Ligand code: SF4
Ligand code: SF4
């Protein structure tokens with residue numbers, strides 16, 4: 001298990017976030033339960049910092065529950081796996097108790113939590129086993145609305161509204177969206193976008209003034225955790241993603257997943273820059289310097 | 294053929310292997326095709342035949358990326374990745390079946406490796 005411990009820097013940011021929430025409550029501020037996940041607290045701090053700063057500027061309040069645990073990074077599809085599903089159910093239940101929708105930024109957390117929500121609302125046996133373990137005051141059987149941060153931008157803020165708030169547009173920049181696998185699939189559970197012809201990140205790129213680059217490998221896997229098991233396979237997969245983007249003239253690639261970022265940077269052998277989409281968002285909104293202070 | 298193992302894999306995966314029409318699309322789309330000895334459509338067929346032990350001994354069970362490409366692209370909704378997962382679990386749950394031990398981790402670390410890679414690999418390769 002990975003212990004979840006906020007460092008001094010991180011907890012200060014949460015406090016600031018919370019003050020902002022209480023100050024603005026009662027106004028037209030939408031409040032979400034925010035699940036950062038273990039990696040956003042450690043190796044992927046930029047993904048988190050820029051997400052928080054940008055949300056605040058867009059009138060979205062993010063409230064982090066006190067007691068979340070790592071989701072485990074991968075959903076176990078096996079029906080006889082119960083313990084591995086509990087942390088996702090706990091955070092779904094925290095959001096339900098707070099009466100808020102749940103939001104995540106990491107593609108993997110988003111995948112695990114949405115698949116858990118999908119199964120617990122449909123599989124009675126799984127729901128009853130999970131609830132036997134958890135012993136909640138009221139059993140959790142689904143109902144929390146789960147958003148990926150990109151869905152919040154599209155469905156709650158709106159890409160048109162976002163466009164109006166951009167102060168540093170990425171005019172003329174050719175940006176390749178990397179979906180990978182976990183943002184889109186399985187489509188019936190994630191219900192985020194068309195899994196074979198997605199547009200959500202390209203629409204985001206347009207909203208911040210850039211030019212999206214479409215390339216064949218944008219929704220194929222980078223290799224993910226195979227980097228721990230078979231480095232050569234991870235190199236082959238991520239190399240193929242990056243050369244596909246390069247061939248179509250991309251100047252940079254953006255992703256929502258810390259493991260994609262790692263594979264595309266370290267295993268691909270390509271020099272094409274790779275960024276988190278939240279970094280471009282913060283830059284477009286003119287928040288990048290402020291959120292690095 | 295081992296009947297108990299077959300029952301276990303069918304129950305754990307929740308997959309109806311009889312729905313498969315052997316079109317091979319799952320294997321055609323699998324990003325690990327070259328690294329696998331048995332491919333997704335063969336997992337489905339071999340589970341139907343009850344030939345589970347062969348799969349459990351094959352390196353192929355560690356090559357799946359859980360990318361769900363075969364799940365979304367199968368025209369019959371078979372969801373082959375669930376079968377691969379169930380067979381892998383049957384293997385790693387055995388006594389001494391861990392593919393990866395916590396003591397192996399330090400040697401695999403580098404300064405940029407995200408926690409996500411470690412927790413996911415432990416979930417996939419160990420019990
Ligand atoms: S998916 Fe990732 S970052 Fe998210 S909690 Fe789980 S392992 Fe950690
Ligand atoms: S890390 Fe790779 S495995 Fe994960 S979502 Fe990204 S593409 Fe898929």
Ligand code: SF4
Nearest residue numbers: 313314316317319367
């Ligand atoms: S794609 Fe589906 S129907 Fe076709 S071989 Fe694979 S499992 Fe069978």
Ligand code: SF4
Nearest residue numbers: 323357358360361363
């Ligand atoms: S989930 Fe596994 S078996 Fe299916 S396509 Fe992806 S790597 Fe291949």
